[in-house]
Amino acid sequence: MSGTTLDGTAAGSVAVAHMIRGEVDHGSHTTHGRPGAAFTTPALDLDRLVWSRTEPGPAFHVPVAEIVDLLVETGEALKTDRAGLLAEALDRVVRVSPLPAEILERAYAALWRSFQRAGLYAQIDHELGGADVLDGWREVALPDDRTAATRAFPPRLVHIIAGNAPGVAAMSVVRGALTKGVNLLKLPSNDLFTASAILRTMAEVAPGHPVVRSFSAVYWRGGDETVESVLFRPQFFDKLVAWGGEATIRGALKYVGPGFELVSFDPKTSISLIGREAFESPETLARAADAGAADATFFNQQACVASRFQFVEGSWDDADRYAAQLCER
Template sequence: MPSTREQIRTLVLSGDPFDQPAEDLRELQLEAAREAFAAHRERIPLLRTRAQECGVHEITGLDDLVPLLFSHTSYKSYPVSLITSGRWDRLLRWYTTVSAVEPGDVDVEGVRDVDEWTDRITAAAVRLRQSGADGSAGHQALRRTRRRRQDHLRRDTRLLCAGDDPRMRPTTTAVSPVAVAHVVRGEVDTGPHTPHDRPDAVFTAPALDLDRLVWPRTEPGPAFHVPVAEIVDLLVETGEALRADREGLLAEALDRMVWVSPLPGEVLERAYAVLWRSFQRPGLYAQIDHELGGADVLDGWREVRLPEGRTAATRAFPPRLVHIIAGNAPGVAAMSVVRGALTKGVNLLKLPSNDLFTATAILRTMAGVAPGHPVVRSFSAVYWRGGDEAVESVLFRPQFFDKLVAWGGEATIRGALRYVGPGFELVSFDPKTSISLIGREAFDSRESLARAADAGAADATFFNQQACVASRFQFVEGTEEDTDRYAALLCERLGTAREFSSAGGPRIAGELREEIDVLRSLAPEYRVWGGYEGRGLVIRSPEPVDFHPDGKIVNVVPVAGLSEAVRHAGVATQTAGVYPDARKAELRDALACAGVQRVVSLGGAGGMPPGLSHDGFYPLQRLMRWVNDE
């Protein structure tokens, strides 16, 4: 008797495959799914893993079937280096992890390119199907329908296990939407609220009055003529007030941040506890002195001597700034307030949806220290949906602002570029990634290896790897065996709680798990340490992996020499941590040439010292409007 799947194929090839009652087909389709699942569960490694993780032991209905579907990234999870290096046998081994094809089914001898490799796969599938072999039918169907199913998954935005999709998790939503405060020209906006939502939170915020968010150019901003010394005093007092938090504004913000931030509560609490550090007097003057050469150019005109005995004057004139701040770490809001205040300019801060409370808590604290102060009146902080043309097309104009200070991912930066033009400049803190370079000296002793692994883990887990400074790729100078020793110890250290990281983190998303599962099956070229529960995972590979490690995932790559690792750095590389310190001098010029913006001692990636460059430029200098009197 033909199998259920053969019966369905016969119907498909009949004169009118749709001339069948749906009721008659439904059970036939489920039986075919049961048959395929039983036949392929142990043959296809990725299917076996999905079934284990989702707890599916048999197909009783569509609810069992949907979690087993492979995402489109499953079919893109092969390491690109296998194609570029012509490792067709290894590429075939990858293919067997997502299909029922066995390595012995396909002859890859003499394959010259990926097209010929694909032809060999197709020919083998046809032979197996003609012979009635059980596995080829599943593979052939997968290849024929892959594009359509990828498109369907994209449209449905469906993920593969219940735990991966916020819509499929048990709801823990607050009884009522979280209320977001706006600060407009230094005062809390008490106007009527309007609702907003995001996939995992609902909140309300005051309706925007766009006229109140701009300062007319016909008059100077409130703080344009305030002496720098007075501004520094105000910022220092604000820092002390933040530290004490007598009004409970930070405590209130922290309580609400838990609903919207990707960071766990314990990390947020520790980050809030040190926000005051950004307001210390030495750090403030370090920015003024190192970036601008002193406060005189802020308070007035600095005389400049030119060639041929000529003189001129220059001034760092207060700008009009709109800030699109990032929400991956609370310190970004503090940094934006400090820099905005030191410029003496007017500042409109757009609150990010994943940090709706830090900036306004800081500004409200400042207002409590000095109600109505010109610096206080120079700030507004409000929320609107990013990319909302009804708001941005009105505000992002040179008649209102000089510069758009944008933090965030590629979509944020590209959205901001639409409005840049004469008189309206973009100051961009681009999306970046960071790396680590571990020298052979790490293997001199057990103690040195432990120090290197602990420092590497500290850099990788800064704000649970949400920050640009967090290391994602680590290059180890040594043999594969040495690299494995480091990787195993690194994985252990990733699960350690630190000042700005938690021991655990969010569970790794389903699509990324699939890619890692594929790499697990490609041992010994690839090795994986750790699980998917969020305590840390390390992948050792011959070349950097093609996906973006995130959620306390580190990709470790062995290299013959640290100079070889430099080729993996680029203009999108912000920070390179080096072990030991003595190796920095030999590497820093080459890293800078490649595009790296910071070279630090391993373990020191977090916490940029004030007064130094940020993303390759001096922020305070870049924010100012430089005017000459010649």
């Protein structure tokens, strides 16, 4: 039996929340998916998904230290789920994700770890060039007694995030916040809830904060030219950050051109290497098999870091012994 509920959503469908510049979108609903796996989202207003280039983004001039404080507090709020937003998201994501509920539960319980202060500063210092180039100009010496100055300018990013592990959403929010830019996150059909739950939690922590207003998270069908041909333009965004398989990356490439670059997290195949030392004793072989099993089963092999191939340094008999131990686990 089909029909609609009192709020206008399709009966039996899952309601997906959109975040637009730090606020929950309560607009009219549009139905997506197929019978038995339908979900509803607010209808898109493309004008609301871009930030004007005639003025700086909301967080362009926010000090990195303040952003880190906000992210740490967001992590604490995620850890306790004091607003109940993660519990709500988890209840819904199990209906669309290919991952078992117990894996999703553990992943959600660990989301806060991406927001720890030490890890945030490690990214700032070792991956983003340092807080000084994020907050201002760094003078550098050139030959002939000349000097120059460099600065990391906040980017305007569209993120096509992957849904094979909830941590991808957390990583995208953290990196987008630390670089101070504006960020439009496209929600994947196999994880429609994690990114929005994180952003809603951040908005609960600091309503109206410039970093909060620098994020939107919405769904559209991947490859929908009525959306992508409008948004994927240099007058709105600088870069397209794309996670995913070959179809996703190839679909993104057709929009790349001067002023609009692709940052691609291509499909990856991870491996494990089992050295000859593993066969020195039953104990070392058992430890190697434990580690190999952990490598191979990470997120049920949905994540790119899950080992798909394991190479053994040894004889055929050694490989068989290792394989037997691996199968037991």
